[in-house]
Amino acid sequence: MSIKTRVRCSPVGEPTALAYRVLRSPRSALGERTFGDTFLLVTMRKSGTHYTMLLLANYLSFHFLGGEERVDFHAMGQELWNQRKKSAFLDRLRAETGYRFWLHRHDNSLVRLNNAKTIIGTYRNPLDTFVSRYHFWYVNRRVPSVPSIDEAIERDTAAIAGEYADVRAACARRSGMRVPYERLVRDPLGALGEMLDFAGIERDGDDEQRAVEAAAARHIARDEERYCPDGGNLVGHNMTAGFIRSGRVGEWKEFLTHGQRQRIEELLAGYRISLDEFVLE
Numbered sequence: 435m436s437i438k439t440r441v442r443c444s445p446v447g448e449p450t451a452l453a454y455r456v457l458r459s460p461r462s463a464l465g466e467r468t469f470g471d472t473f474l475l476v477t478m479r480k481s482g483t484h485y486t487m488l489l490l491a492n493y494l495s496f497h498f499l500g501g502e503e504r505v506d507f508h509a510m511g512q513e514l515w516n517q518r519k520k521s522a523f524l525d526r527l528r529a530e531t532g533y534r535f536w537l538h539r540h541d542n543s544l545v546r547l548n549n550a551k552t553i554i555g556t557y558r559n560p561l562d563t564f565v566s567r568y569h570f571w572y573v574n575r576r577v578p579s580v581p582s583i584d585e586a587i588e589r590d591t592a593a594i595a596g597e598y599a600d601v602r603a604a605c606a607r608r609s610g611m612r613v614p615y616e617r618l619v620r621d622p623l624g625a626l627g628e629m630l631d632f633a634g635i636e637r638d639g640d641d642e643q644r645a646v647e648a649a650a651a652r653h654i655a656r657d658e659e660r661y662c663p664d665g666g667n668l669v670g671h672n673m674t675a676g677f678i679r680s681g682r683v684g685e686w687k688e689f690l691t692h693g694q695r696q697r698i699e700e701l702l703a704g705y706r707i708s709l710d711e712f713v714l715e
Contacts, residue, residue, distance in 0.1 A: 471534040473633060474550035475515075476604045478597040479540055480566040481558035482618040484669065484677075485649055487515055487538060489626050493645035497638050498530040499523065504648035507657040507668055531635050543596070546603045552633040555601035558615035559712035560594050560702060561686035561695060566679070567594070568689075574667075574675035583689065587697055595705040616683045616713040622646045651678050684715030 475490075477483040484507070491510035495501035505513070513523050515538050528534045532551075539545045558566075567590055572580045581589065605612045611632045617625045623646050630637050658668050658676055667673035686695070699709055 469535060469537065469548055469550045471528075471532065472548075472550040472552075473531075473533045473536050474545075474548055474553045474604075475536075475538045475556070476545050476548075476553060476601055477538070477540045477556045478558055478563060478594070478601055480563050480570065481556040481615045483538070483540065483556060484654075485618060485622075486554075486556055486613070486629075488649035488654070489622065489645050490536075490629070491515070492648040493626065493630070493641055494527055494531075496644050496648075497636070497641040499526055504653065506660075507654060508661055531633075533633075541593075541597055541600075543600055545600055548604065551609060553604055553607070553610040554629055554632070555605040555610060555612045556615060556618065557598055557601045557612060557712075559683075559686075559714050560591070560598065560698060560707070560709065561690060561714060562615075562683065563594050564590065564698060565686050565689050566681075569675075569679055570670060574673055574679070575670065576672040576674060583694060584697075587694060587701070591698055591701040592705075595702055595707055598707060599705060614713055619681060619683060622649070651681075654678055683713065687715070 475483075475486060477486070487510055488505070488507070491505045491514050492501075494514070495505045513521070514527075514536050516536075517524060518535065524534070524536075527536075537550070539548075564587065568583065568586050571577075571590075572586065601612065604610055611629070613625055613629060623642060626642050626645060627637060630642070654668070655676065655678055658678075661668065667675070668677045670677075690698075702709070
């Protein structure tokens with residue numbers, strides 16, 4: 435096991451992982467302090483990351499840029515998220531919203547140091563997150579062998595804990611707001627409105643409704659047909675199934691035994707994370 439893995443997975447505390455990342459990449463750590471005019475989306479994997487990105491990209495396009503067509507899965511990355519190049523799209527948004535950059539991060543402890551003007555964090559209950567990750571990384575991927583659920587719990591719970599801890603820490607300041615996945619899927623219109631209000635972005639009910647429609651699962655499936663005509667997945671490599679799998683809240687009850695849930699709970703406790711912090715069903 436590498437030093438990096440030991441530090442990331444050590445239950446002795448989150449500061450250890452952050453200190454290691456700072457010492458390993460001091461320039462990157464300093465770079466996190468250069469985003470004062472930025473909107474930052476920091477997420478757990480499998481917590482509605484791309485759905486949230488689509489919601490926001492389409493609202494911004496409809497409301498501020500006069501867009502008539504939806505921004506698709508591919509275009510949102512080319513035009514908005516993590517783009518640093520100068521463009522008419524970004525210049526217009528900066529004039530209208532005050533945000534120069536629109537960044538997305540996950541699985542990076544240094545995000546806790548980021549000084550973005552607004553930080554929105556999405557997270558999901560660890561039990562459903564585990565089930566989703568299990569299918570994404572193992573069941574629906576061409577791998578030499580699929581580990582048992584018990585093996586995957588021991589292997590992957592640390593990563594889930596670390597990603598949630600990053601979101602929790604990054605959003606602990608006044609510039610941060612956490613949005614649970616369960617809120618996103620049950621009331622996307624309400625969740626979008628709350629994000630816009632928190633970020634100080636002008637709202638429009640009609641354009642918010644259009645954005646929710648543009649981010650619907652059926653449209654993502656069509657994006658996949660367009661960009662992955664030979665099968666595959668919009669975000670994964672060597673996949674045997676599409677990007678949209680289930681997304682249901684409480685699906686963990688169909689896959690995890692009582693003992694497996696208890697084991698995940700025990701492992702999370704080592705990181706000072708309790709299931710009481712989440713919506714489980």
